[in-house]
Amino acid sequence: MKKFTKSVISTAVLAAAAATLAPAQAADKILLKTPIAFGSHLPALGTPIVWVSEQLNLVSDGKIKMKIYEPGKLVSPPEILDAVSSGKVNSGYATAGYWQGKMPAAALFSAVPFGPEAGEYMAWMYYGNGLKLYQEMYDNGGYNVKVIPCAIISPETSGWFKKPIEKPEDLQGLNMRFFGLGASVMEKLGVSTSQLPGGEIFGALEKGAIDASEFSQPAIDQRLGFHKIVKYNYFPGWHQQATIFELLVNKDAWGKMSKGQQATVENTCKASMTNAIAEGEAMQFPVMAKAKEQGVEIRYWNETMLKTFEQKWDEVASEKSAADPFFKKVWDDLSTFREGYDLWESNAFLPRSR
CATH class of the missing domain: 3.40.190.10 (Periplasmic binding protein-like II)
Structure with a gap:
């Protein structure tokens, strides 16, 4: 009888534990529903986020998945920021220059006239104050988003x-x-x-x-x-001279991820910065060669x-x-970084003749 009672109690305890663990196990699997601002068929603009979605699935052993929605299919490109902030979707992919009408400084985190090339831009972003200011901009603007640089391309035609x-x-x-x-x-x-x-x-x-x-x-x-x-x-x-693209994640959704899951997303995006610029650099000259x-x-x-x-x-x-204090804050910080970087750049790199 005692053995039977112990068996019943053990079964009940295990069942209760299983019931407690079930939701946690379900939460271990994350689906990022991600409307994008550029068609996935466009090389260097749309293809990087496709690469990110594939790598997230592989690196996480299928525990983090990303479903991509082409421009306008779920959310139109100009609405991506608001949709992510409100929780209508839990993530989105665009470039911050789209939001300069809401936050003038946003354009400085997208592309800067006569501004930094890709290497310098990333140096400021990751090892200067760029990323800190980038998140501060969204926080000050009242947007409930986590911003992650997720691709970069080198110069465009003008x-x-x-x-x-x-x-x-x-x-x-x-x-x-x-x-x-x-x-x-x-x-x-x-x-x-x-x-x-x-x-x-x-x-x-x-x-x-x-x-x-x-x-x-x-x-x-x-x-x-x-x-x-x-x-x-x-x-x-x-x-x-360089353009940064961002993955925006709803802050509530971000907060529910484990530190490991957050690191997986951040580091996959950081890897995408390398992949995107390599892809973009490799494909331009064959097209230009056929221009004539x-x-x-x-x-x-x-x-x-x-x-x-x-x-x-x-x-x-x-x-x-003069018109926007936060624009000035970011511009001054970037300018100071670039003045310092110029000592390295002017001495380290060979001038290229045309």
Whole structure:
């Protein structure tokens, strides 16, 4: 009888323990529902987050999964930040420049005219104050999100035009698709800018709704077919020497993850920074080599134009710093870091002749 009683008690204890453990075991499996701002078919823009989703599944042995939703399928790109913050979705992938209308400093965590190249940008982000300020911006803005840099690409082209641009006056009166802080520079030169989504640019060029456009790197622009309509492609990408992309995670969802799970997501995104820039760097020159066959003329901005762009950017940076204290805080910190970094950069790297 005693053995029977002990057996019953043991069974009851085990059952209670199993019932207690069941929810914890279920919580061990995480599904990140992730709307993205760029189609997953676009190399270097959309492909990095696909790579992240695959690696998360592998590294976590299937305990962390990411389901990707193409632009507009669950949440439209401009709504990703609000959707993640409110908990409508628990994560999202975009670039912070999309939110500069809500938080002016957001653009500084996306791409900076005449700003840092990828290596320097990552140095400031991870070993300067960049990441701390990045999170502070969202916290100060009242957004319930954890921000994780999750991809980076090197320079973009700075525009596709229907005719050569030799002097600043040639830009006056143009309607142009332009992104981020560079758009403010172009506006100072008499250009009307709009930030059309990538999928709408070709149609706008074809119909004459815009006269010119910048979007991304050559391999990406080729996918969108700009070369079929506009034939003058200008370099260097003074407005985006490097562009960072972010994974936003709802803070409540983030808080429910274990430290190991959080580290898995953060380190997979850090690995994606390496993978994304390697992918982007490898695919540009084959596309550029075929440009002439497609009737495209690759042009490099003359000194007058580059000096003009830089002068106007200095004006924009000063104006935005005066208008927004947090923009000034981030800009001053980045500028101080870059002044220090210049001692290394100017001595360590070989100058490259064109």
